[in-house]
């Protein structure tokens with residue numbers, strides 16, 4: 753168990769989700785099983801941007 757709870761933020765969760773979804777997309781579209789190549793990197797960044805600018809994130813940042 754991690755001692756530093758700062759690792760468990762909403763933003764970190766969204767980054768993890770983006771990373772894992774990118775793996776699924778790269779596999780589905782290109783049949784690439786593993787690795788963190790250019791396609792994975794680009795898709796992860798786009799998903800992260802999408803998730804972090806989502807309306808929910810904006811509502812949370814208002815408080």
Ligand SMILES: [Zn+2]
Pocket residue numbers: 771775787788
């Ligand atoms: Zn990965």
